[in-house]
Amino acid sequence: MAHTSLHFVTVADAAQMIAAKKLSPVELTEAYLDRIDALDSQLNSFVTVTADRARQDAKAAEAAIMASGPRGKLHGIPYCLKDIFDTAGIRTTAHSKLLADNVPTRDAACGEKLTQAGAVLLGKTATWEFAHGGPSWDILFPPARNPWNTDHSPAGSSSGSGAAVAAGLAPATMGSDTGGSIRGPAAANGIAGLKPTYGLVSRRGVIPNCFSHDHAGPLAWTCEDLALLMRVVAGYDPEDPGSANVAPPDFEAALTGDVKGLVIGVPWRWLEEEVPLTPPTRAAFDAALGVYKALGAEVREVSLPPMQYYEDAKKVIAIAELFSIHQEDLRTRPHLFGASLRSRIIAGGLVRAESYVQAMRARTDLARAMQAVMATVDVLMLPTAEPAGKLAPPEPGWLFTKSGLTTAFNVGGNPALSICSGFAENGLPFSLQIVGKLFDDANVLRVGDAYEKATPWRERRPALAARATA
Numbered sequence: 001m002a003h004t005s006l007h008f009v010t011v012a013d014a015a016q017m018i019a020a021k022k023l024s025p026v027e028l029t030e031a032y033l034d035r036i037d038a039l040d041s042q043l044n045s046f047v048t049v050t051a052d053r054a055r056q057d058a059k060a061a062e063a064a065i066m067a068s069g070p071r072g073k074l075h076g077i078p079y080c081l082k083d084i085f086d087t088a089g090i091r092t093t094a095h096s097k098l099l100a101d102n103v104p105t106r107d108a109a110c111g112e113k114l115t116q117a118g119a120v121l122l123g124k125t126a127t128w129e130f131a132h133g134g135p136s137w138d139i140l141f142p143p144a145r146n147p148w149n150t151d152h153s154p155a156g157s158s159s160g161s162g163a164a165v166a167a168g169l170a171p172a173t174m175g176s177d178t179g180g181s182i183r184g185p186a187a188a189n190g191i192a193g194l195k196p197t198y199g200l201v202s203r204r205g206v207i208p209n210c211f212s213h214d215h216a217g218p219l220a221w222t223c224e225d226l227a228l229l230m231r232v233v234a235g236y237d238p239e240d241p242g243s244a245n246v247a248p249p250d251f252e253a254a255l256t257g258d259v260k261g262l263v264i265g266v267p268w269r270w271l272e273e274e275v276p277l278t279p280p281t282r283a284a285f286d287a288a289l290g291v292y293k294a295l296g297a298e299v300r301e302v303s304l305p306p307m308q309y310y311e312d313a314k315k316v317i318a319i320a321e322l323f324s325i326h327q328e329d330l331r332t333r334p335h336l337f338g339a340s341l342r343s344r345i346i347a348g349g350l351v352r353a354e355s356y357v358q359a360m361r362a363r364t365d366l367a368r369a370m371q372a373v374m375a376t377v378d379v380l381m382l383p384t385a386e387p388a389g390k391l392a393p394p395e396p397g398w399l400f401t402k403s404g405l406t407t408a409f410n411v412g413g414n415p416a417l418s419i420c421s422g423f424a425e426n427g428l429p430f431s432l433q434i435v436g437k438l439f440d441d442a443n444v445l446r447v448g449d450a451y452e453k454a455t456p457w458r459e460r461r462p463a464l465a466a467r468a469t470a
Helices: 005-007 011-019 024-043 051-068 109-115 159-166 182-191 225-234 268-273 279-294 307-332 339-350 354-376 408-412 441-454
Strands: 046-049 077-080 120-125 171-178 192-195 215-219 263-266 300-302 377-383 417-422 429-436
Touching: 005 024, 005 225, 005 263, 005 354, 011 024, 024 051, 024 077, 024 120, 024 279, 046 159, 046 300, 051 120, 051 225, 051 377, 077 109, 077 159, 109 120, 109 225, 120 159, 159 171, 159 182, 171 192, 182 192, 182 417, 182 429, 192 225, 192 377, 192 441, 215 225, 225 417, 225 441, 263 279, 263 339, 279 300, 279 377, 279 441, 307 339, 307 354, 307 408, 307 429, 339 408, 429 441
Parallel strands: 077 120, 077 171, 263 300, 263 377
Antiparallel strands: 046 120, 171 215, 192 215, 192 417, 377 429, 417 429
16 A cells, blocks of 8 residues: 555554554654644644654664564554543643643553553643634644644544544544533544543543533544554543443454444434524435434334423533632633633522532433333434534634534433544535433444444545645
């Protein structure tokens, strides 16, 4: 394979070639480092490139593989981390002036597992400030941009992670999702992103946003690649208070391509009354459902509690917990926050204790209602979001006035996947969201993988001109 095309190889294909000794981890790593150097000036997807470490890790992986073969399918595979994952000896900033000089002494749990698997760290990717406030231009780095059209947003808060994978600057990354921060960037950038079941992947060493809703999860080009990443990062961690002591499923074995008999639930009231879809997005969604019907699946309507209930409960909880995390810095160093995040932290300081308690009680009821509906179907399906809009500062009250199609599944804790389901007339991706039962993450990936194999969308990549700048 030509050096110039290596950057578009999938994790699964690269692993197969490395195992067959047809591809060198050093060659693969250099291909990504070259592409980052040539293209990231127009995307701002990386905030730190760990080129020296990447080359060192790639050489070590190559030597080990030549001597005794790969220890697993991620051995020698490059990846990156959202810049809220602690990295020992490498700056971890959360994209904030408050942590401009923060150098952790220990890797986050996900990073430790990926290192043990022999994966190669390319660097740290852009985020919204503390994975919450943004997009912003008054913080430590400029915001990331969408590689399909750099005037458009890559969504957030795992913004750089989504952009980097779509642009072929990295084959895989780890992000976080508190209300849609993995699935939103996956949707905007036309890639695959999984918010695992709450507690399935450790958040130890991930800078918190909202303790009760934070999830860590992977982004990559395909569901098959996500399965390979989940095989490594999933599992119980006693150092994460939210970690679930359950055995991870066999993610790879689940990818059979067969969805015959699958029962798909669609919350039509959400999509037609609460957050009505634009006609192009509705057409793309209907077409995706048509693919599943052709594969032998059944589609039926389901009735969930109003989406606004989920939004309200999550937002009250989230801003209260956000304030508890940042209150000391807000009092002593408020000027170091970007305006977007600062206003949200201040709002959290106005939440009364009884409001937080009632929101937590409501969350329990809403989560139970979701699980009751999930018991009647195999998966839920709906779009993840409308195609990406222009990159611009948000309205001051945007967090509190805008409803989305992702937040409810953080409230429920269910696994939720976003995959590409086509392209709009302006070339930006459409998205499909697939939601499963608790700890049924492997089935969610099976359903997504079947769609990817039945459609041509994974063959299309964004075109970028080298050396252009944002």
